[in-house]
Amino acid sequence: MPALLSWIVVVSACSQSDPRPLASGGLGDPGPVQVTPSLAAPNGAVLLAGGGRLGPEIFETFVERAGGGEATIVVIPTAGADDEYTEANGLVAGLQSAGAWNLTVLHTRSREEADSPEFSRALRQADGVWISGGRQWRLVDAYLHTRVHREILGVLERGGVVGGTSAGASILASYLIRGDPATNEIVMAPGYEEGFGALEGAAVDQHLFSRGREMDLLEVVELHPELMGIGLDEGTALLIEGAEARVLGESRVAIYNIRRDRGPEGEGSLPPPLPFLFLNPGDRFQLDSHEVVRFQQSDH
Numbered sequence: 001m002p003a004l005l006s007w008i009v010v011v012s013a014c015s016q017s018d019p020r021p022l023a024s025g026g027l028g029d030p031g032p033v034q035v036t037p038s039l040a041a042p043n044g045a046v047l048l049a050g051g052g053r054l055g056p057e058i059f060e061t062f063v064e065r066a067g068g069g070e071a072t073i074v075v076i077p078t079a080g081a082d083d084e085y086t087e088a089n090g091l092v093a094g095l096q097s098a099g100a101w102n103l104t105v106l107h108t109r110s111r112e113e114a115d116s117p118e119f120s121r122a123l124r125q126a127d128g129v130w131i132s133g134g135r136q137w138r139l140v141d142a143y144l145h146t147r148v149h150r151e152i153l154g155v156l157e158r159g160g161v162v163g164g165t166s167a168g169a170s171i172l173a174s175y176l177i178r179g180d181p182a183t184n185e186i187v188m189a190p191g192y193e194e195g196f197g198a199l200e201g202a203a204v205d206q207h208l209f210s211r212g213r214e215m216d217l218l219e220v221v222e223l224h225p226e227l228m229g230i231g232l233d234e235g236t237a238l239l240i241e242g243a244e245a246r247v248l249g250e251s252r253v254a255i256y257n258i259r260r261d262r263g264p265e266g267e268g269s270l271p272p273p274l275p276f277l278f279l280n281p282g283d284r285f286q287l288d289s290h291e292v293v294r295f296q297q298s299d300h
Contacts, residue, residue: 005168027172044156045241046172046199047163050206050251051133052234054165058248061239065161066128069099074126076106078142079134079167083109101264106148109138114146124152126160133166133206137181137192140171149196162198162284165237166206171195175203175219176226187216188223201227208233208254218275221257228287229276236281243288245279247295253279258290 045065049058066073077091085091085107092103095251104122113119123129129152131139143149155162170179173197178184179192195204203220205213208231215231232238233251247253255277279285282295 001271022156036136038049043159044198045161045239046156047161047228047237047239048165048169048172048199048204048206048232049165049237049249050169050208050232050234050253051166052207052210054094054235054237056098057096057251058237059094061237061248062128062130062163063095063098063100065132065239065241066100069101071100071124071127072102072104072122073100073128073130074104074106076121076129076131076139076168077134078107078109079136079138079171081134081297095130099116107188109142111142111146114143114148117147119230120147120151122146123155125150126155128163130170131162131168132163133168135181135184136167136170136176136179136195137189139167139196140176140179140192140194144194144196152196153198156198165236169206169232170204172198173202173204173230175220175224177205187245189221203227205229205231206234209251214254214276215253215257225257227257230254231256231276238279240287245285245287247279247281247283247285251280251281255279255285279300 009186047058047062047065063069063073064072073095075092075095077085085105092105095103105121106119108114108119146192152162162172170177174194174195174197176193177187178189180186180189181192203217203224205217210233213231216232221229230238231254233253236247236249236251236253238268239248241245244300256275258277279292280295284293285291
């Protein structure tokens with residue numbers, strides 16, 4: 001079947017002065033940290049990728065979870081610097097190589113346009129949404145609390161899959177890190193701390209080891225103990241369905257702010273002084289109980 005690729009692109013000035021509420025949550029004892037995909041989307045799936053070159057396994061898993069080659073998928077490249085999307089950008093190549101052919105690219109800098117029923121129509125029919133990398137603040141300025149934002153969560157409510165890489169992964173958490181428009185070196189940026197909330201109670205970082213960010217999420221979870229931190233290295237992804245997370249790709253995922261009361265030291269608790277848990281490709285992690293099932297490579 002010939003490829004069906006359409007574009008919905010609206011280019012306009014982007015307002016950076018629009019005030020937005022900070023993420024909810026406070027200090028104190030929040031009780032056990034529990035993170036699952038949004039309570040409004042019990043049947044949906046969230047796929048978080050850490051940027052860099054993603055292998056075919058990640059795109060194939062996303063397309064399969066969306067419903068296979070005939071699934072309707074919306075690609076959002078707005079985190080990137082380009083005001084116009086062209087096919088030469090290559091943002092859909094990974095999805096096409098995984099067998100997806102019914103793709104629509106949705107891109108605007110205008111919040112007014114993003115809040116219109118016409119612009120967001122493709123999302124109402126989508127089985128999956130893929131948000132590409134760039135800078136998180138561009139996604140906040142264009143889409144936070146608009147119809148596009150609501151329709152992305154609607155994909156999850158219908159049991160679809162929402163995924164993203166780099167900035168596109170961080171924006172899916174309820175707490176947004178590295179949202180400062182001036183630099184991505186600022187981990188917590190006032191005014192840009194609220195994400196789309198596809199993953200409640202979480203903060204997601206990316207390019208973890210390649211950019212030496214292993215310790216950065218500790219600052220976030222110390223100030224916001226109600227959050228679980230998820231750090232993803234390049235070429236690596238975490239597929240979350242219900243309360244189970246599975247590592248895909250070639251490197252590791254780090255989980256921050258998990259309970260340490262799962263038995264005596266050496267029987268499931270974190271070995272001090274490491275304040276986070278590493279997950280390897282193929283490992284499965286229960287976001288509610290914090291149990292880990294390590295992947296065992298078969299010899300056959």
